[in-house]
Amino acid sequence: MFRITEIKRDIVIANRILAHEGVADAFGHVSARNPGKPEQYFISRSRSPSLVTAADIMEFHLTGDSISKDDRKPYAERHIHGAIYEARPDVHAVIHNHAHEILPFTVTKTPLRPLVHTTGVIGGHVPVWDIADRFGDTSLLVTDMDQARDMAKALGDARVVLMRGHGCTVTGASVREVTLAAVYTHVNAKLQLQAMPLGNVTYLSPGEIEKTPEALIGPLAMERAWDYYAARAGADQL
Ligand SMILES: [Zn+2]
Numbered sequence: 001m002f003r004i005t006e007i008k009r010d011i012v013i014a015n016r017i018l019a020h021e022g023v024a025d026a027f028g029h030v031s032a033r034n035p036g037k038p039e040q041y042f043i044s045r046s047r048s049p050s051l052v053t054a055a056d057i058m059e060f061h062l063t064g065d066s067i068s069k070d071d072r073k074p075y076a077e078r079h080i081h082g083a084i085y086e087a088r089p090d091v092h093a094v095i096h097n098h099a100h101e102i103l104p105f106t107v108t109k110t111p112l113r114p115l116v117h118t119t120g121v122i123g124g125h126v127p128v129w130d131i132a133d134r135f136g137d138t139s140l141l142v143t144d145m146d147q148a149r150d151m152a153k154a155l156g157d158a159r160v161v162l163m164r165g166h167g168c169t170v171t172g173a174s175v176r177e178v179t180l181a182a183v184y185t186h187v188n189a190k191l192q193l194q195a196m197p198l199g200n201v202t203y204l205s206p207g208e209i210e211k212t213p214e215a216l217i218g219p220l221a222m223e224r225a226w227d228y229y230a231a232r233a234g235a236d237q238l
Contacts, residue, residue: 004042007032008057010175011042013235017179018097019050020233023186028097028167031081032175034059035092041081045072062086063145076143080169083148084155091171093178098167101189106162110196112189113203119188120204120212121181122160129154130164140166160185176226177217183229184216 011030018024031043044056058074059067062082066074081094105112105128112126129151131138142148142163155161155169159181162168170185172178195201204212215221230236 003035007035007175008042008054009238011044011057012052012054012238013230013233014095014175014179015044015049015052016233016235016238017229018095018182019048020235021183021186021229023095023099023182024049024097028095028099029075029077029081030175030179031078031094033085033092038085038089040067041085043075043078043081046075077141079145079148080142080151083145083152084169084171086149087152087155088157088171090173093172093175095170095172095178095182096167097170097182097186099186099189101186101193102162102168103165104193105189106164106166106168112160112162112185112192114188114209114212115192115195115201115203116188117204117208117212118216119184119191120209121216122185122188123158124204124206124209125158126160126162127154127156127158128162128164131166132164140164172217176222179229180216180222180225 011032014030018028026048028049029043031041034040039062040059042057042059044052045058047056058072062085064079064082080096084091084094114120114122131140134150135147160168160170170178170182172181
């Protein structure tokens with residue numbers, strides 16, 4: 001029971017961190033798989049990340065059907081989360097966001113590639129999913145399980161999937177891990193946009209991509225980074 005309370009608290013803090021770091025604006029969401037019931041996940045009701053509290057957290061089946069018996073309005077794009085939990089047993093937390101600096105990499109052939117030691121966590125291959133390939137003209141939002149499963153297929157075993165003209169979805173083994181991965185996916189996009197106009201960019205090598213994540217999401221580093229970002233967001237006392 002304590003573990004669930006802890007996970008819900010981390011979801012609230014993650015929302016505040018994403019809002020404070022400019023990863024999420026009015027939109028964007030964070031979920032966590034229920035450790036006791038892996039076919040279910042926790043996510044806030046439809047609310048902006050900077051406002052989410054523990055009382056807003058709802059629980060859903062992977063299909064997106066609500067378990068919480070009330071009439072709170074869920075996120076229309078919650079299916080993104082369930083489809084990834086279905087496809088990836090190793091994933092226990094998911095973040096979806098529309099950070100502006102990510103978007104250029106969703107609409108061009110320039111891949112998002114890690115270029116500094118803190119961003120190796122995004123992985124060597126960041127696939128781009130285009131909803132139009134299978135679903136034609138849509139609002140670009142993921143509003144049902146069919147679309148979400150197609151996106152999860154494009155994610156494959158990667159850490160991050162970019163969504164054409166829309167945003168990105170980031171995966172992790174815990175809420176803390178996925179939050180840091182989402183923050184540094186955003187950092188990498190900003191740095192790559194700054195570096196590319198200056199000339200040929202030296203990206204991390206495959207070996208460096210393997211060795212660098214420990215310095216961000218290894219147990220010691222992760223605790224330090226989480227405390228730092230939580231305090232910066234004013235969420236450390238929640
Ligand atoms: Zn979205």
